[in-house]
Amino acid sequence: MALDEMFSNQSEELRACYNDLMKRCEVHLDKMHQKLPPPKDRWNEILNSHGVSRRDFLKWCSIMTAALALPPVFTPKVAKAAGMANRLPVVWLNLAECTGCTEALLRTAYPGIDDLILDTLSLEYHETLMAASGYQAEECLSEALEKFAGQFVCVIEGAIPMGLNGKYLTIGAKGKTGYEIAKEVASKAAMVICIGSCSSYGNIQAARPNPTKARGVAEALKISTVNIAGCPPNATNFVGTLLHYLLFGALPALDRLGRPLWAYGKRIHDFCERRPHYDAGEFVEEWGDEYAKRGFCLYKVGCKGPYTYANCSQVRFNQGVSWPVMAGHGCIGCTEPDFWDKMAPLEKPMADHAPLPLAGVEATADEIGLGLTMVTLAGIGAHALGSVFRGVGKEKGGEE
Amino acid sequence: MISSMKKRRQGRAKPLVARKQWSVAMCINHWAMAVCIVILIISGLYIGRPLTIGAGETWQKFSMAKVRFIHLIFGFILTALFIWRIYLAFFSRFHADWKDFFAWLDLKSVYHQVKFYMLITTQMPEHTGLYGTLQSAAYGFLLLMVFLVVITGLILYAALYRAGLGGAIYMFSRHLEGVFGGLAGARLIHHILTWGFVLFICVHTYLAFWYDIVSKRGTISSIISGRVFEHSDI
Numbered sequence A: 001m002a003l004d005e006m007f008s009n010q011s012e013e014l015r016a017c018y019n020d021l022m023k024r025c026e027v028h029l030d031k032m033h034q035k036l037p038p039p040k041d042r043w044n045e046i047l048n049s050h051g052v053s054r055r056d057f058l059k060w061c062s063i064m065t066a067a068l069a070l071p072p073v074f075t076p077k078v079a080k081a082a083g084m085a086n087r088l089p090v091v092w093l094n095l096a097e098c099t100g101c102t103e104a105l106l107r108t109a110y111p112g113i114d115d116l117i118l119d120t121l122s123l124e125y126h127e128t129l130m131a132a133s134g135y136q137a138e139e140c141l142s143e144a145l146e147k148f149a150g151q152f153v154c155v156i157e158g159a160i161p162m163g164l165n166g167k168y169l170t171i172g173a174k175g176k177t178g179y180e181i182a183k184e185v186a187s188k189a190a191m192v193i194c195i196g197s198c199s200s201y202g203n204i205q206a207a208r209p210n211p212t213k214a215r216g217v218a219e220a221l222k223i224s225t226v227n228i229a230g231c232p233p234n235a236t237n238f239v240g241t242l243l244h245y246l247l248f249g250a251l252p253a254l255d256r257l258g259r260p261l262w263a264y265g266k267r268i269h270d271f272c273e274r275r276p277h278y279d280a281g282e283f284v285e286e287w288g289d290e291y292a293k294r295g296f297c298l299y300k301v302g303c304k305g306p307y308t309y310a311n312c313s314q315v316r317f318n319q320g321v322s323w324p325v326m327a328g329h330g331c332i333g334c335t336e337p338d339f340w341d342k343m344a345p346l347e348k349p350m351a352d353h354a355p356l357p358l359a360g361v362e363a364t365a366d367e368i369g370l371g372l373t374m375v376t377l378a379g380i381g382a383h384a385l386g387s388v389f390r391g392v393g394k395e396k397g398g399e400e
Numbered sequence B: 001m002i003s004s005m006k007k008r009r010q011g012r013a014k015p016l017v018a019r020k021q022w023s024v025a026m027c028i029n030h031w032a033m034a035v036c037i038v039i040l041i042i043s044g045l046y047i048g049r050p051l052t053i054g055a056g057e058t059w060q061k062f063s064m065a066k067v068r069f070i071h072l073i074f075g076f077i078l079t080a081l082f083i084w085r086i087y088l089a090f091f092s093r094f095h096a097d098w099k100d101f102f103a104w105l106d107l108k109s110v111y112h113q114v115k116f117y118m119l120i121t122t123q124m125p126e127h128t129g130l131y132g133t134l135q136s137a138a139y140g141f142l143l144l145m146v147f148l149v150v151i152t153g154l155i156l157y158a159a160l161y162r163a164g165l166g167g168a169i170y171m172f173s174r175h176l177e178g179v180f181g182g183l184a185g186a187r188l189i190h191h192i193l194t195w196g197f198v199l200f201i202c203v204h205t206y207l208a209f210w211y212d213i214v215s216k217r218g219t220i221s222s223i224i225s226g227r228v229f230e231h232s233d234i
């Protein structure tokens, strides 16, 4: 369907806006097509060899188009961009992390199309996946940095420890610190994507008391990054951001914390399948109780879905099979900064949270509130008695 | 003390007159806020720790949503009342009392007031402004609490409701969230403030009655009728 036809009953303004966007997209895709290095394998062949039909691929493309909040006319462009994704040079750094993100994104039993894109990314450097090691690996990196300077996408997984001058994390034969490596690579990259909550905000490494002074990449290097938060994040969110970059040569709209709004604009709670139970006042009281079996809402066993911006409830994990709340445990808020400190205790509702970030203060807001109220009432009683005893206001009272 | 007692004895001869202290707007604002805050405390504590209703089909029930609805409605009324109160503080035609909120800056009278409250002295400190020194600090603090609870409430509201007001303040509130440490932080502060209001109500109610008894000016009835009683010099 042509663009004009589709927006025939829309306002002129909207049509002009999308026309502009379409033109920009076409120009940019052509530019990328010429600029990017040739693919190692052709995308259609990759799809074929994995048994993905063209129809399935296009279906996926229309889903991604909708996810990126673009009108359906953009679907062919998204398909083109997706086909180009394996030509985009990527340098993937593993800093202070558990490799869980890599595992989650690359290890799939039955790869979906986002996983295929991730599998076939033109990874110039990825410590977990590359064959080279030691000096050889470092050569690969410096080669890639030179060859694709200003062109490659730097993906960082893991936080950067800043304590001891960064010495809590040294990598490779030359013993460079994580900070040095990240700084060098990021300075030459076209853009920096932080994958996972560690590189985005520090995550568990940065949780109190944070002995290594771990920081998120943006904070440590004082640069702006796209943060695909989550522990681990969803492949769809990463691939969507890449597609957006390929389509328009620009980053998608980001929120205050550098997360793409199209993926992190709404809360878990807003699209949770247990939400009707929440509104109905049906809550799991205890793990494994009757209500848990009936699939009630997990709010009272500490679900942090209402405070967490992410699209897990919409896209789910492992080819859309399931996600934490569906599996029966509340959301722990892993896409939010400092969630280990802020969302803890993870299995208690917010009313049971300690208001003071002091070590050893375990009392909850409600306990402290109730305690203070009791003390106040006792104080009032004592004061009233005292007043009678002291005869405050008596001298006037006697007169009237 | 003796001299003050004398003064008061002399005052006996003087006639008792009613003097207007609160405008009608102020009285309405006070009671509307009081009702709102009580409803909000109860519904708010319920939302923090809702009851599970096991019986019946899910589609027949809507308890949590209804309590939240009440909470939101009264939350918005409180927001409006707060704005009205601030307006009155600056532009009331009867008495714009914003200056009276700073009586606590006079540290000497604070000292005297504390002594009076602690029952160390039985001599009631006179205040020139509308509020006593500690009273002014407490009321100022209350307005600050209302402000914070309204702001955190609006942040939590905008996180869900994207049409109308929620949509209009969405981007702003997403930025403001950061000040409170994300939605979780805003939610915790919102919850802690609830207890602040509970404490305020306890102390405020007690002291209002206490003052009524001690000062014999009809403090309690003044917030309904708007008038206090005084021995006139004329």
Ligand code: SF4
Binding pocket: A268, A269, A270, A272, A273, A274, A275, A276, A278, A297, A298, A299, A303, A304, A305, A306, A325, A330, A331
């Ligand atoms: S399980 Fe969590 S996210 Fe889902 S409705 Fe309940 S509180 Fe919200």
